Amino acid sequence: MISTRNNGHGFISHVTHLIMLIEDDKDHAELIIRTIEAHPIQNQVIHFPDGQTALDYLFCRNSFRDPVPSPRPQVILLDMHLPGTDGIDVLRTIKESDELKMIPVIMLTTSAAEQDITRAYCNHANSYLVKPVGCEEFKELMHDLCFYWLGHNLSPKI
Numbered sequence: 001m002i003s004t005r006n007n008g009h010g011f012i013s014h015v016t017h018l019i020m021l022i023e024d025d026k027d028h029a030e031l032i033i034r035t036i037e038a039h040p041i042q043n044q045v046i047h048f049p050d051g052q053t054a055l056d057y058l059f060c061r062n063s064f065r066d067p068v069p070s071p072r073p074q075v076i077l078l079d080m081h082l083p084g085t086d087g088i089d090v091l092r093t094i095k096e097s098d099e100l101k102m103i104p105v106i107m108l109t110t111s112a113a114e115q116d117i118t119r120a121y122c123n124h125a126n127s128y129l130v131k132p133v134g135c136e137e138f139k140e141l142m143h144d145l146c147f148y149w150l151g152h153n154l155s156p157k158i
Contacts, residue, residue: 016042016043016044017041017042017043017044017074017075017150018043018044018046018071018072018073018074019036019043019044019045019046019073019074019075019076019077019150020045020046020048020054020057020058020073020075020076020077021033021045021046021047021048021077022047022048022050022051022054022076022077022078022079022082022087022090023047023048023049023077023079023108024049024050024079024081024082024083025079026049028079028131029047029049031135031138032045032077032108032142033045033047035138035139035142035143036142036146038139039142039143039146039147041146041147041150041151043146043150046073050082050083050084050085051082051084051085051086051087051089051090052084052085054090055085055090055093055094057070058072058094058097058100059097059100072100072103073103074103074104074149074150074155075103075104075105075106075149075150076094076103076104076105076106077106077108078090078091078105078106078107078108078125079107079108079109080107080109080110080111080116080120081109081110081111087107087109087120088119088120088123091105091107091120091123091124091125092123095123095124101124102155102156103155104126104127104149104153104155105124105125105126106125106126106127106128106129106145106149107120107125107127107128107129108129108131109128109129109130109131110130110131111130112130129141129145
């Protein structure tokens with residue numbers, strides 16, 4: 001299932017930023033979406049529970065053939081461990097595409113394993129963040145992430 005929501009805020013930016021969330025854990029996805037929606041930078045989150053559906057969206061395949069209702073995200077939050085097409089495969093596919101490689105991909109995962117961190121950066125992840133266990137720490141991480149990637153970071157038009 002794919003879900004899309006908009007936070008309705010907008011006092012920092014009049015532009016709605018599209019955030020793609022690729023996360024299979026429903027509870028983690030809900031927490032991420034709610035935290036991002038509460039952020040003052042206007043955003044819209046589109047959630048994909050698996051890597052293959054996310055890639056279909058990004059490459060305008062199957063049910064996403066029409067690019068008008070499938071706009072490019074400004075940033076991608078990607079879980080490492082996904083069913084089927086895992087996070088590293090999704091990351092690799094995005095970064096090998098001339099059309100998509102400029103989109104920042106932030107690995108947002110529970111794994112702090114050195115091997116996973118190395119694999120992510122070797123495949124051109126833009127950032128690697130470990131999900132904090134505590135709710136307040138998690139909210140703070142998402143707050144900082146949104147301000148940096150949506151507020152301060154400059155990206156080319158894709």
